Amino acid sequence: MGATWLGHTRLAIVDLEEGDQPIGSGEGHWLVANGEIYNHEDIRAETSYPFVTDSDSEVALAAVLSDNPAALGDLRGMFAFIVAGDDGEAVVVRDPVGVKPLYWAHVGGVVYFASEVNAFDEGIREHIREFPPGYRWDHTGSLSRFRDLHVPADLIGSRDEAVKLIRETTIDCVRRRMMADVPVGVFLSGGLDSSLVAAIMADAAPAHTIHSFAAGTASSSDLAAARAVAEHVGTIHHELIYTADDVVRVLPAVVGCIESYEPSLVRSAVPNYLLSQMTAQTVKVVLTGEGADELFAGYDHFREITDHEALRDALVEGISGLHNLNLQRADRVTMAHGLEARVPFLDRDLVNLAARIPIEWKLPGEYGQEKALLREAFDGWLPHELLWRPKEQFGDGSGTADVMRDKALSLVPDEGWSTERVAGLPRPRSREELAYQRMFADHLAGVSPELLGRFATA
Secondary structure: OOOOOOOOOOOOOOOOOOOOOOEEOOOOEEEEEEEEEOOHHHHHHHOOOOOOOOOOOHHHHHHHHOOOOOOHHHOOEEEEEEEEEOOOOEEEEEOOOOOOOOEEEEEOOEEEEEOOHHHOOHHHHHHOEEOOOOEEEEOOOOEEEOOOOOOOOOOOOOHHHHHHHHHHHHHHHHHHOOOOOOOEEEEOOOOHHHHHHHHHHHHHOOOOOOEEEEEEOOOOHHHHHHHHHHHHHOOEEEEEEOOHHHHHHHHHHHHHHHOOOOHHHHHHHHHHHHHHHHHOOOOOEEEOOOOHHHHHOOOHHHHHOOOHHHHHHHHHHHHHOHHHOHHHHHHHHHHOOOOEEEOHHHOHHHHHHHHOOOHHHHOOOOOOOOOHHHHHHOEOOEOHHHHOOOOOOHHHHOOOHHHHHHHHHHOOOOOOHHHOOOOOOOOOOOHHHHHHHHHHHHHHOOOOHHHHOOOOOO
8 A cells, every 4th residue: 555645734722732733643543634523521531542632633533543333423523534554544534514624536546635625736626526424435445424414313292392402402512612722702693593602602601701703894784783692692792894895805715715606605705704804813713603594494495395394305405515505615714714613503413403303393484483493492592683683694684795796797798698608617607606607717727517516518
């Protein structure tokens, strides 16, 4: 077997002094890891592995070297990692939700892995594929699932019990993600999900020690709501007001950063990118509200699904597809600024709990009543007008969407755009998408459309 080459750039969150990577086993095995494992202290207490650091990542090395076949499934958190041996052996693993990105390419008998598409040489980009979440690969070529995202269980029989379990489990999942040896903050859009995360964090920490961060244009409805939430729960609040010129300035960098030209993703990524830039000046870790809409049917398009089985399938598909949509955006824009984003709503306990809730309890009611169970679970934690505030998409509530559409349209002629093609990319569905495709090609020429989830058309 040939040599294995490892490279790593560390964002130090846990064990700042001794956690540098690669981490060695002392017996010829080395680990590089991206992410956080929140139950590392529990795992340490239950295994005889001779740990040499206090880093949470080292428990991933212990799991791979363990004789316990269930050890990988016991890891709770977000992670993508490789363990390589001096003898050429290697094991590669990605978390079941796919919170942390991982790509690979098989070229000329060599297998390449990286956290970003841009890390691959241009000559092999056409071979890049996404490494599947919840899978384990080893040097023999074996690829196998080590943990399912959804674990079947009996449905909850009482709505009151469901509300109680949602509250208790959400609190546990948020507190678990406050683990760090550096300051921790929260992205606060003023919507339900991030507001609940902020309230739980503020309740769990000493008064006025949690930092919250919001961004938007001067007239943004998100900014006004975020201020009200921050004042109510008692966070140290930071606010960024940006202009159309700021959006135009960062737009090409954002498209390259998220490695996508999907318009809805780009629209939400721009305010997140500017927000991350500001936030990174104060904290290194931030919690977000990603995933709650997929667990509790929070999006408007779920209102159109009246069949219970169809809605259940749509929610499962939504969770399963987050790794190359909202999670891709959240991870890339934060890590671009040395900031780690954590997603408590996608903890496996909460994902499995949501699957146990009868689907009819998730059906949206009157406008503004989506995610009613989640709202009921935290009655009294926020003022009524904030707890029951109607949902807005982040790009819309931050006041960015119209600015971005106008900018994108100014870059593409009104006539003939539908016949234009960017080499190697699918037919653009709009003038706005064509503008983003051009920016994308400047950063990532040669990437296969299959990697992007769409196929090229004539």
